[in-house]
Amino acid sequence: MSDEMKSIEVKTDQNEMEEKTERIRDRRVYMPRTDIYESADELVLVMDMPGVSESDVDIVLEKNVLTIKGFPVFDRPEKLNLAYAEYGEGDYQRSFALSDEVDRGKIEARVKNGVLYLHLGKAEQKKPQKIAVKAG
Template sequence: MSDVMKKEDKSLPTFRPATDILEREDGFYIYMDLPGVHKDALVIDLQENDLTVSGKTSYPAPENERYSEMQFGNGEYRRSVSLSDIVDRERIRANLNDGVLELYLPRVEKTQPKRIEITSG
């Protein structure tokens, strides 16, 4: 990433999205509120045991208009979650709908005992 991009990122206010994490029998479900974040501005990275979600909002200022007050605007959401070894990293799914990101983190399938067949020589 270039230094210019890093500097631009630093100028945006960063928010930690409201997040719910549910544990169910089949795995974990994470819901994050990301209002104004479009799919193409959303990045989900998995590095070792850290799952990081980041997304940017962009509200271009209308031409020849000036805000007298602005309570939302350009910004960035960022949240990291540490994963345990019981999460199957290969089957994680993500869905963005109406400003809510849903992540499904399935459990690793339990290994079943295996009987070793004995052959006579």
């Protein structure tokens, strides 16, 4: 049963990295819905992560792969029974491959109302080098 779920997750996941290791925490992992847009000087990721506060987010940039993890805290009503459920409680994880354009020093993240905003500044364009051709 869990194998089936896993294969679905892998298919929908965008990264090509294969996760062979298992997670220590026994919680389901969801792929947060994400908007990505690009302006002249930055790339912005907007991710829905309900239940996540600014201290529950883990962002790692390794080589060209940006991995975002969220560990939300759910306060379950004590002594009550779950009568009806449309969403599951679990962690969030998603990875994206970045181009070299991103300046690693200019990455900013903030969380507001359960949404993560990630601003990735673009590296300043290298000026094209002019090569003078001499007649000889």
